[in-house]
Amino acid sequence: MDMPKGYVDPEYLQAMGKFLGSLKERTYSSMQAKAGDKVLxxxxxxxxxxxxxxxxxxxxxxxxxxxYDNGMITKSEQHAQKEGVSAWVKHKQADASSLPFDTGYFNSCRSERLFQHLLNPAMTLNEMTRVTKVGGTVVVLDTDWGAISTDTNEIDIERKLNRFYTEQMLNNGFSGRQLYRLFKKQGLGNVSFEVFPLSTTNYALSRQIIDMDKLEKEAIAKNIITEDELLRYQTDSEQADAEGVYFSHGSMILVTGQKK
Structure with missing residues (x-):
């Protein structure tokens, strides 16, 4: 099975889940889910x-x-079994642009950090809307990778790497900023949005979030930057980290809408 650009493994998702804990909670409350609901x-x-x-x-x-990944489905089914909730929690392998559920089946539906991987996010949002009941809530949280910014003396190199990551290493790196427009064009009602700033002063965590090992390798291979430029950028970041002044920030956007 071919994985989309920017594919990450379960270990990465677990680490980011801890980093984004409060944002995850916000998506749950935005769904307005309650006891007895069917949610996706x-x-x-x-x-x-x-x-x-x-x-x-x-x-x-x-x-x-x-x-989309069968390996993730296996992990999630094992997780549900371990937590003792498998009687009412099920997982299926499926393409997000063609969901295997009846129209109007769910009370609410969510997605988080998926749209950045999609070639046709409008089609997936249409499917999420289709399977939600009239009056139900659709919630999407995603990153605007183009807004990621790191304090560095090597600004030109930082900008080259950011643009390369956003535009070439992801299918839809500007996904976060597009959500409001997608929701409005989908015809959802009561569309609202929240912007969440994220920041870190931890260089190692910043490298993990962006998967810098892979980014650097690809950027060199595609002649986006030179070996010398990479060394300069790494040295500057490592020095800032050693001095306790490393800083990087970005934003995620949460959009909520109601099916009419």
Missing amino acids: DVGCGPGIDTIALSRIVGSTGQVFGVD
Whole structure:
């Protein structure tokens, strides 16, 4: 199975899940889910959010998670079994642009950090809307990778790397800033948005978030930067980290809408 650009493994998702804990909670509350509801997580990964949602809807409800990667589905099913919620939490392999559910099946639907990987995000949002009941809520949280910025003396190199990552290493690196427009064009009602600033003074964490090892290798291979430029950028970042002045920030956007 071919994975999309920017594909990450379960370990990465677990680490980012801890970093984004409060934002995840915000997506759950935005869904307005309650006991007995049927809810869907699109791009469920290893089941971090389906397990959390299972506590909200309870055993009288139902949680489904879908992911393109069969390996993620295996992990998520094991997770549900371990947590004792597999009776009402199920996971399926599926393409987000063609969801295997009846129209109007779910009370609410969410997706987090999936749209950045999609070639046709409008089609996925249409499917998420289709499977949601009239009056139900659709929630999407995603990153605007183009807004990532790091304090460095090597500004030109930093900008080259950021643009390369956003435009070439992801299918839809500007996904966060596009969500409001997508929701409005989808015809969802009561569309609202929240912008969440994220920052770190930890160089190692920053490298993990962006997968700098892979980015640097690809940037050199595609002649985006030279070996000398990479060394200069790394040296500057390492020095800032050693001096306790490293700083990087970005933003994620949460958009919510109601099916009419």
